[in-house]
Amino acid sequence: xxxxxxxxxxxxxxxxxxxxxxxxxxxxxxxxxxxxxxxxxxxxxxxxxxxxxxxxxxxxxxxxxxxxxxxxxxxxxxxxxxxxxxxxxxxxxxxxxxxxxxxxxxxxxxxxxxxxxxxxxxxxxxxxxxxxxxxxxxxxxxxxxxxxxxxxxxxxxxxxxxxxxxxxxxxxxxxxxxxxxxxxxxxxxxx
Amino acid sequence: xxxxxxxxxxxxxxxxxxxxxxxxxxxxxxxxxxxxxxxxxxxxxxxxxxxxxxxxxxxxxxxxxxxxxxxxxxxxxxxxxxxxxxxxxxxxxxxxxxxxxxxxxxxxxxxxxxxxxxxxxxxxxxxxxxxxxxxxxxxxxxxxxxxxxxxxxxxxxxxxxxxxxxxxxxxxxxxxxxxxxxxxxxxxxxxxxxxxxxxxxxxxxxxxxxxxxxxxxxxxxxxxxxxxxxxxxxxxxxxxxxxxxxxxxxxxxxxxxxxxxxxxxxxxxxxxxxxxxxxxxxxxxxxxxxxxxxxxxxxxxxxxxxxxxxxxxxxxxxxxxxxxxxxxxxxxxxxxxxxxxxxxxxxxxxxxxxx
Amino acid sequence: xxxxxxxxxxxxxxxxxxxxxxxxxxxxxxxxxxxxxxxxxxxxxxxxxxxxxxxxxxxxxxxxxxxxxxxxxxxxxxxxxxxxxxxxxxxxxxxxxxxxxxxxxxxxxxxxxxxxxxxxxxxxxxxxxxxxxxxxxxxxxxxxxxxxxxxxxxxxxxxxxxxxxxxxxxxxxxxxxxxxxxxxxxxxxxxxxxxxxxxxxxxxxxxxxxxxxxxxxxxxxxxxxxxxxxxxxxxxxxxxxxx
Numbered sequence: 030x031x032x033x034x035x036x037x038x039x040x041x042x043x044x045x046x047x048x049x050x051x052x053x054x055x056x057x058x059x060x061x062x063x064x065x066x067x068x069x070x071x072x073x074x075x076x077x078x079x080x081x082x083x084x085x086x087x088x089x090x091x092x093x094x095x096x097x098x099x100x101x102x103x104x105x106x107x108x109x110x111x112x113x114x115x116x117x118x119x120x121x122x123x124x125x126x127x128x129x130x131x132x133x134x135x136x137x138x139x140x141x142x143x144x145x146x147x148x149x150x151x152x153x154x155x156x157x158x159x160x161x162x163x164x165x166x167x168x169x170x171x172x173x174x175x176x177x178x179x180x181x182x183x184x185x186x187x188x189x190x191x192x193x194x195x196x197x198x199x200x201x202x203x204x205x206x207x208x209x210x211x212x213x214x215x216x217x218x219x220x
Numbered sequence: 221x222x223x224x225x226x227x228x229x230x231x232x233x234x235x236x237x238x239x240x241x242x243x244x245x246x247x248x249x250x251x252x253x254x255x256x257x258x259x260x261x262x263x264x265x266x267x268x269x270x271x272x273x274x275x276x277x278x279x280x281x282x283x284x285x286x287x288x289x290x291x292x293x294x295x296x297x298x299x300x301x302x303x304x305x306x307x308x309x310x311x312x313x314x315x316x317x318x319x320x321x322x323x324x325x326x327x328x329x330x331x332x333x334x335x336x337x338x339x340x341x342x343x344x345x346x347x348x349x350x351x352x353x354x355x356x357x358x359x360x361x362x363x364x365x366x367x368x369x370x371x372x373x374x375x376x377x378x379x380x381x382x383x384x385x386x387x388x389x390x391x392x393x394x395x396x397x398x399x400x401x402x403x404x405x406x407x408x409x410x411x412x413x414x415x416x417x418x419x420x421x422x423x424x425x426x427x428x429x430x431x432x433x434x435x436x437x438x439x440x441x442x443x444x445x446x447x448x449x450x451x452x453x454x455x456x457x458x459x460x461x462x463x464x465x466x467x468x469x470x471x472x473x474x475x476x477x478x479x480x481x482x483x484x485x486x487x488x489x490x491x492x493x494x495x496x497x498x499x500x501x502x503x504x505x506x507x508x509x510x511x512x513x514x515x516x517x518x519x520x521x522x523x524x525x526x527x528x529x530x531x532x533x534x535x536x537x538x539x540x541x542x543x544x545x546x547x548x549x550x551x552x553x554x555x556x557x558x559x560x561x562x563x564x565x566x567x568x569x570x571x572x573x574x575x
Numbered sequence: 576x577x578x579x580x581x582x583x584x585x586x587x588x589x590x591x592x593x594x595x596x597x598x599x600x601x602x603x604x605x606x607x608x609x610x611x612x613x614x615x616x617x618x619x620x621x622x623x624x625x626x627x628x629x630x631x632x633x634x635x636x637x638x639x640x641x642x643x644x645x646x647x648x649x650x651x652x653x654x655x656x657x658x659x660x661x662x663x664x665x666x667x668x669x670x671x672x673x674x675x676x677x678x679x680x681x682x683x684x685x686x687x688x689x690x691x692x693x694x695x696x697x698x699x700x701x702x703x704x705x706x707x708x709x710x711x712x713x714x715x716x717x718x719x720x721x722x723x724x725x726x727x728x729x730x731x732x733x734x735x736x737x738x739x740x741x742x743x744x745x746x747x748x749x750x751x752x753x754x755x756x757x758x759x760x761x762x763x764x765x766x767x768x769x770x771x772x773x774x775x776x777x778x779x780x781x782x783x784x785x786x787x788x789x790x791x792x793x794x795x796x797x798x799x800x801x802x803x804x805x806x807x808x809x810x811x812x813x814x815x816x817x818x
Contacts, residue, residue, distance in 0.1 A: 064225050066223070066397045073396045074394065075394050075395075101390060102555050104557055211566070218380075244651070276644070277677050280640065280641065280651070284620075284650060287652060292655075307641065417616075417618070418638075418656075425637075
């Protein structure tokens with residue numbers, strides 16, 4: 030089954046987005062969840078909450094299903110957007126067999142140790158830097174994620190971005206949508 | 221239209237929709253979104269928000285706000301709820317309506333900030349001093365948290381009794397799409413003839429909880445309160461039953477644990493195991509009837525809870541210990557996974573076959 | 576001189592001991608409420624302590640609170656009903672020991688309420704134990720050798736303490752141990768209510784009062800104790816006036 034078919038079958042698809050605080054992992058999780066709401070799917074989101082506000086490791090988890098979602102808590106994610114090296118070290122061991130890794134190769138300096146995982150590379154931070162704002166690296170990675178998994182329609186994700194940043198400047202929405210498109214265009218299948 | 225909100229925000233918005241116009245609270249993880257949300261929403265709807273100096277002050281502010289006739293609410297998490305117990309006893313004794321939310325975290329002591337269900341006894345058996353009861357609601361999903369929070373204000377006004385929403389850190393922190401349906405009362409709302417708003421055109425009113433003379437006045441006062449609790453017990457019993465009719469094994473769980481357990485029960489059914497589930501929604505009054513009924517037909521029970529075993533006592537009482545009740549749970553911030561619950565179910569079902 | 580019962584006081588005998596100051600303070604508060612014509616929009620809070628039965632004597636709405644919590648309860652009442660007059664009536668244990676936190680924060684938020692603080696340097700209702708305002712050397716049932724500087728610490732001075740808070744509007748310490756003091760006390764209480772009516776914020780009047788029973792003194796000796804001992808430690812006067 031493809032990733033998209035898994036969701037359609039009523040099974041839960043569990044996603045983790047992990048990085049250091051300030052990399053926008055919560056925003057990325059929020060956009061995925063909002064896009065699910067736009068598409069009328071069942072979804073839950075959780076963010077790690079703790080004492081560290083900036084600089085520490087942060088992660089957001091999203092569960093998507095056409096059926097009822099049992100637990101919003103994810104212990105064995107099916108797929109992970111990995112924004113930095115410590116997050117790969119932390120989550121690689123717990124990803125479900127056959128699971129998918131979206132690796133921000135700008136800040137991840139090794140390949141996965143496990144050979145039962147699929148991996149896609151995206152130089153998210155580098156691309157974000159080229160776009161003029163390294164803080165959109167999360168959205169670049171998100172672009173690679175939706176291109177690879179086809180879990181969500183790009184239009185829904187664009188709508189979710191527009192909704193989330195509705196109160197901000199239009200230029201910010203535009204930048205994020207460019208980041209999304211760059212991510213979709215520039216992912217590299219790991220060999 | 222469904223919108224994506226965190227549980228803590230869902231609860232706040234439900235309270236606002238239900239006409240809550242006074243909120244007092246003190247920050248504590250994992251319910252900080254509640255005072256944060258209320259701090260801007262409450263003034264926007266013409267209500268009052270106070271960041272109290274302590275949970276003790278917050279609950280006593282509710283004592284005043286409720287006496288003044290407002291629908292009012294406070295929220296906290298476990299250690300803060302312990303601090304509120306003094307005020308809860310007084311408010312219950314004075315028969316004032318209010319809504320209290322506990323987004324439980326790991327304990328005892330300062331514990332941790334992971335989700336927990338270790339305050340069950342405190343919620344349903346007392347917590348503060350004296351014989352009293354709270355109406356306790358255990359929502360399992362965010363749409364249910366929305367509805368039950370609105371209902372909580374109705375039950376509080378209808379019975380003139382505090383209502384406790386017993387949530388947990390997951391419920392408060394998770395996000396899920398919710399349809400923010402308009403508020404409509406679910407029970408009859410009596411006129412508030414106790415309100416202290418100045419005695420213009422009427423005799424002065426007194427709200428008090430001290431009954432010294434004659435010697436047995438407090439006994440009579442207690443009898444009146446007990447009669448009210450009996451009435452609530454006979455009228456209010458909310459629960460969800462899943463595939464219990466032919467079930468050999470009944471899983472009992474409440475709140476977020478029930479949501480997780482439901483996934484395991486569905487998996488068990490797909491695997492041909494005759495497993496059902498009872499999920500109390502009112503934790504006090506405890507819905508005894510479905511348990512008594514299931515105890516006649518099912519072979520055994522499994523209780524899953526995020527504590528070392530508190531809710532299980534009520535399940536044993538409700539089934540009069542007629543069937544074995546096994547336990548899956550731990551305190552201190554442990555969460556069950558659907559897989560772990562399914563594994564336990566499978567083991568119990570295999571053992572049945574072997575017996 | 577006309578001497579009638581204020582409408583705000585009910586016609587009944589109080590449970591207060593001979594020589595106790597509560598009856599005088601009750602009367603002053605009631606007279607002021609009458610004079611300002613606010614009885615029908617006033618809500619009082621009763622404390623835990625000797626004045627817990629306030630509602631047996633006051634002819635207005637009253638809520639009896641947990642020990643020390645009247646400022647929080649008053650906050651809830653006033654925030655919901657900002658056009659009503661809310662007063663707390665508290666003793667030294669209620670206001671300055673178990674309820675110190677509520678007192679300080681309610682004062683500092685500048686809640687628009689009136690606090691009547693009756694300081695008699697002893698716990699009356701429970702039978703003469705040490706209060707936060709008990710004088711150094713004063714013996715009580717829990718400080719039998721007299722309050723000591725090192726173990727019990729010196730008496731807590733509420734007006735001086737609250738005077739440092741920018742949120743407070745009006746603080747005055749008065750007494751009811753002489754006729755002259757009592758007239759001043761009435762003026763201070765009146766001002767504390769007028770401040771609230773005019774929306775000026777938190778006002779507190781500390782009243783030095785007699786408790787001859789728990790001081791183990793006669794009523795006359797009780798008056799002398801206030802005049803000669805308490806006033807030395809708790810000087811009368813206005814401690815803050817931003818009104």
